[in-house]
Amino acid sequence: MRRLRIGILDLVTKSPNPSLYGRVMNANLASIMPQVIGVWCEQEGHEVQVLCYTGMEDLLAELPGDLDLVFVGAFTQSAQLAYALSNFFRRRGAVTVLGGPHARCYPEDACKYYDYVLGFTDRNTVAEVCRECEPHRPMGRHLSAARQPVDLPTLEERWKFVEPTLAKAPTIKIVPMIGSLGCPYTCCFCIDSTVDYQPLSFAQLRNDLSFLLSKMKKPIIGWHDPNFGVRFDDYMEAVEASDPTARIRHIAESSLSLLNEKHLQRLQKNGFRAILPGIESWYDMGNKSKTARRTGMDKVKQVSEHVNMILRYIPYIQTNFVMGLDGDMGPEPFELTKKFIDLSPGAFPAYSLLSAFGRAAPMNLDYQRAGRVLPFPFHFLNNNHAMNVRPKNYTWTEFYDHLVDVTSYSFSWRAIARRIPATSTAIPKWMNVVRAVSSEGFGRIRYHKTIRRLLDTDRSVRSYMEGETDTLPAFYENRIRTELGPLYQFLPEGALYHDPNAYLHATTEPGLGAKVQLGQVVN
Numbered sequence: 191m192r193r194l195r196i197g198i199l200d201l202v203t204k205s206p207n208p209s210l211y212g213r214v215m216n217a218n219l220a221s222i223m224p225q226v227i228g229v230w231c232e233q234e235g236h237e238v239q240v241l242c243y244t245g246m247e248d249l250l251a252e253l254p255g256d257l258d259l260v261f262v263g264a265f266t267q268s269a270q271l272a273y274a275l276s277n278f279f280r281r282r283g284a285v286t287v288l289g290g291p292h293a294r295c296y297p298e299d300a301c302k303y304y305d306y307v308l309g310f311t312d313r314n315t316v317a318e319v320c321r322e323c324e325p326h327r328p329m330g331r332h333l334s335a336a337r338q339p340v341d342l343p344t345l346e347e348r349w350k351f352v353e354p355t356l357a358k359a360p361t362i363k364i365v366p367m368i369g370s371l372g373c374p375y376t377c378c379f380c381i382d383s384t385v386d387y388q389p390l391s392f393a394q395l396r397n398d399l400s401f402l403l404s405k406m407k408k409p410i411i412g413w414h415d416p417n418f419g420v421r422f423d424d425y426m427e428a429v430e431a432s433d434p435t436a437r438i439r440h441i442a443e444s445s446l447s448l449l450n451e452k453h454l455q456r457l458q459k460n461g462f463r464a465i466l467p468g469i470e471s472w473y474d475m476g477n478k479s480k481t482a483r484r485t486g487m488d489k490v491k492q493v494s495e496h497v498n499m500i501l502r503y504i505p506y507i508q509t510n511f512v513m514g515l516d517g518d519m520g521p522e523p524f525e526l527t528k529k530f531i532d533l534s535p536g537a538f539p540a541y542s543l544l545s546a547f548g549r550a551a552p553m554n555l556d557y558q559r560a561g562r563v564l565p566f567p568f569h570f571l572n573n574n575h576a577m578n579v580r581p582k583n584y585t586w587t588e589f590y591d592h593l594v595d596v597t598s599y600s601f602s603w604r605a606i607a608r609r610i611p612a613t614s615t616a617i618p619k620w621m622n623v624v625r626a627v628s629s630e631g632f633g634r635i636r637y638h639k640t641i642r643r644l645l646d647t648d649r650s651v652r653s654y655m656e657g658e659t660d661t662l663p664a665f666y667e668n669r670i671r672t673e674l675g676p677l678y679q680f681l682p683e684g685a686l687y688h689d690p691n692a693y694l695h696a697t698t699e700p701g702l703g704a705k706v707q708l709g710q711v712v713n
């Protein structure tokens with residue numbers, strides 16, 4: 191077999207020049223799969239280089255010019271960047287492969303720009319691509335494993351790719367780890383609602399933790415498990431066995447329903463320092479926060495007490511909300527969120543605009559059927575820069591008025607000041623302030639205000655958001671041009687546009703909607 195020169199790119203950001211927060215944190219948002227694929231490709235006998243793109247590197251210069259195969263891992267917000275890169279590498283003679291959330295959510299579109307587009311990816315899928323390694327143009331080949339991989343390489347095997355990425359993080363260094371895939375819950379908006387929960391080997395987890403302790407004095411782990419702590423006792427036993435003196439600090443995303451007081455005591459003892467539960471809405475999604483029968487102010491009080499209890503054990507908590515869900519109506523949901531900010535001043539609120547990421551969730555078919563999905567370019571689909579579902583119960587101006595109001599309230603100097611004494615230790619206090627005054631707080635207020643203003647002053651923006659035209663307003667086009675910088679010139683023609691209803695079309699008119707054969711399963 192031919193020994194291939196393989197480049198693997200992990201796009202953790204969508205454009206050059208990250209914000210202040212991005213400079214500190216982007217390298218800590220690296221994905222696990224590009225490192226995993228690096229290991230698998232080497233095990234297949236190929237020569238591999240992995241690059242985590244944090245916004246600081248020169249993407250056109252960092253990878254060698256003579257690559258045979260380039261894997262790119264991208265979220266949807268990085269899709270335009272990823273499409274430009276594929277064009278760039280193809281011109282240099284490489285075959286290109288896209289994987290990650292964008293490939294899972296928008297395979298029909300991605301196949302126009304990549305030779306291979308991968309869904310679930312295991313070692314066989316990667317081996318198949320390396321074995322064939324052929325251009326597929328104009329339509330790429332879509333491959334998917336039948337299910338999520340049953341095992342992943344050890345941390346020791348990944349370490350040669352982890353280390354150079356950590357070196358890019360100037361202060362806080364977070365090691366990406368994962369112990370489970372899928373989720374037993376079925377929140378209808380979530381990409382994992384249809385993916386079975388599957389723990390990875392706990393024996394391997396113990397070995398990985400011991401290995402990490404041999405490399406770093408006081409490591410920080412960022413757990414990428416979609417829902418951390420489902421097999422809580424097994425997890426804690428693995429952590430306690432390999433790290434009895436709790437040298438490791440942990441960050442995890444977990445649903446509130448798993449964070450009872452007994453669990454919190456054990457998490458605290460085992461060094462858990464930050465936790466990110468989803469609250470989502472005061473009227474929807476009760477099954478995640480164990481508040482199924484409570485809504486409105488009742489739910490605010492219950493969740494707020496719960497969050498304050500968590501803060502007695504875990505110094506940092508980010509509470510995730512989705513804005514614009516169909517269950518919301520009138521000013522009340524926003525006022526309730528402000529009430530929550532008052533009652534739980536120590537929590538850092540993260541707001542996501544309702545987004546339908548292509549095939550991500552079954553609920554997206556309903557939005558597409560109702561004609562509510564807008565064709566915003568992928569570049570803006572990061573839960574903040576655009577909401578691609580027209581709200582059911584608000585006009586756009588009403589919605590943005592409320593959004594600006596609640597964001598301004600959450601990141602006002604008063605709220606920032608109240609967060610400081612409500613947080614117990616120094617790094618979380620500092621993180622809360624930096625996040626609030628950087629792109630996540632002040633930056634979002636500015637951005638949402640701009641959109642609100644354009645709704646009044648720019649007819650092209652208003653018509654686009656009302657779904658009256660699909661001509662992209664100059665505001666968005668100029669922003670992509672500026673943000674992609676030198677890479678814009680490689681963006682293929684038509685790549686700013688996609689069919690927002692491709693998922694629906696593929697189910698109702700398979701011959702027409704998807705010109706690509708989806709789901710060739712590799713086993």
Ligand code: B12
Binds near residue numbers: 266
């Ligand atoms: C952990 C996580 C994070 C972590 C780690 C992110 C990272 N770099 O991986 C953090 C907190 C940093 C994060 C940040 C964000 N996230 Co996030 N995150 C998740 C979460 C909970 C789990 C993803 C995961 O790692 N699963 C485990 C892996 C092994 O499985 P997998 O993702 O299914 O991947 C499989 C295949 O896709 C493939 N694959 C994956 N990567 C690659 C790469 C290559 C090269 C190849 C070939 C294959 C491949 O192999 C895997 C095995 O089959 C998901 C939700 C969920 N429940 O899945 C959201 C999710 C992925 N995040 C999402 C979003 C929107 C974001 C943010 C934009 C949020 C924000 N506003 O800041 C940022 C973007 C960060 C970025 N890098 O661009 C969306 C993505 C939607 C989309 N199409 O883009 C999801 C799906 C949640 C949602 N809203 O529905 N996230």
Ligand code: SF4
Binds near residue numbers: 372373375376416417
């Ligand atoms: S609990 Fe979290 S990971 Fe699980 S289905 Fe719901 S949103 Fe997705």
